Amino acid sequence: MALVMKNAASRFASLRVVVASRNPSAHYSVASSKKAGQTAPEGEIKKSVFISQSRDVFSNLALEDWVYRNMDLTKHHILMLWQNSPTVVVGRHQNPWLEANPQVLADKGVEVARRNSGGGTVYHDSGNLNLTFFTSRDVYNRRRNLDLVTRALFREFNLRSQVNAREDIVINGNKISGTASKLGNPNAYHHCTILVNVDKSILHDTLCKHDKGIETNATVSVPSPTVNLQDVNPHVTVEKMLSSLGWEFLRSSPLSLQDGGMDYASKQGGFQLVNPTEDWFPGLDKIREEFVSWAWRFGKTPKFTVTRSFPVPGVLARQSEAPSNGAAEEVAISLEVVKGVIEDVTLRIPPSMMTAKGFTGDAEVLTSLRGKRFCESAMEILGESLGESDAHHASDQDHCSESEGERFVADCMRQTMMAV
């Protein structure tokens, strides 16, 4: 018990957060930056393990960001361990409509979140453990952290794993951990997932990729075969994994990763159960709000274009102008989406669908879509335009085929957005 008490005391000591106000008159000069850039000697760096008590992805991402932004990590390295309720997390510069399957997300009640780090899309649930390694940027080293994880896997579960060229951890070529990181100044972090017993059917369904006709230069995920650790070794549980990773972190020296055993571990900051709330971390609510916002999750999506074509049903094509080669003509729709908002709509109607007066119904649909958020609000607008055109033309026999055409086009529009 004495050991435990000592641990508790040193935890508090090491958690003392230095309050340093930003000095607006600070100058950028070689001398001052050199001084600030000096790395603390390894012996002066303490280590702590933070275990988040929340399973809310937005609170956890906010906590990560809070630590990154506010803590002085020069002499204090932190490993944060956290879990989320079912969530698809996309990388900072990714397209959630391209990476995830919104239909499945809605059906299964899976959240969509965007993190601040680079890399690809991952699925989290209670069978997955997340690790975030916080350091100052000058000693940031992803490989060192991953080596620590593979060491923990071997020490506790006798599992042999490798770090591959993409810096994923693999066992027999199957991925058990994916990595991403964020580098700023003065701090940086590297986070990774550990698949213990994730629901793989939902993982596959949510991340299922279709040819969605999306053109973008957003970062695209690299799908890899995955395996749950529990399928390799049935003794692995999330709880044991968390404990063994925490201890491995505490017993290893911060830079050279030398094993100091339990003696060394007991001199560190220990395990801290933390609650990502405003009370504990002032300013956290504001960061969380940002992570929840539509503007961050969807609005941050790099510019993209969705293009789809639909063959015109025979009844709508006017016989006289139907192509003689018998090939079906197509309605082509192209939406340009900037910052999650529809900026441009292009609709190509084949000649066979044009009436003598031209195709009149579409203009309204098109103009009303511009400036609308992709894709839920756009769907409502489409529904409304469709309803209106029905009312206008229902009684007019002459316009019957025209309104059918409009309906078909509106339907194509809807499908274009639904498919994404």
Add this chain to the structure above:
Amino acid sequence: MFTIRHPTGRPVVFCTSRRKYTSTGRDGPRGIDLKMASGVHAALRATQRIGRVFQFSKCLTNSTRSRTGDLDVCQARLFSTTHLNYGRKYTDKHEWLEMDGKVGTVGISHYAQDALGDVVYAQLPDVGQDVTQKEECGALESVKAASELYSPVTGKVVEKNTAVEDKPGLINMSCYEKGWLFKVELSKPQEVDELMDEDQYQQFLKNHE
């Protein structure tokens, strides 16, 4: 709530009392060392290249002194590198700035692009956006890492390099020319004086190795 067991089997008690964490704010400007995770290799490569840059640097000082003479070998080599430019200023976060009247062009240094590895996405500030010296204004993504971009000066963005947005690899291929990032109309021109010149920056890199 998790239970952590000591490897010896003894239970470990946690201190779960509510604790206030305070925000420290940023601790002034700091030097950084762009050591990426892929790390040792990138750093090694960077060191090697800097070694070369230093040779060129010596060439430059020699050749500018003998400006009247013929184009010597050193000068010829220098022209092919386009690494060194004495009108260019640098930050300790490895951004460069080149002034043309009131407008400064911003990019990242050769050292930075090398340490980053292949850039796959460039998030640049928008035209019309206000940027502040030393504040985040965008990000560059490479091998699963998002690196913050800091503005070297305060002002309004007047142009961004859309070619780089479409083809981020330009940053690796031509970080001082085709791979420029954005242009700022400076509101505090005196900030330029705080930046490092080529010699100081080379010395800064050397000190960081």
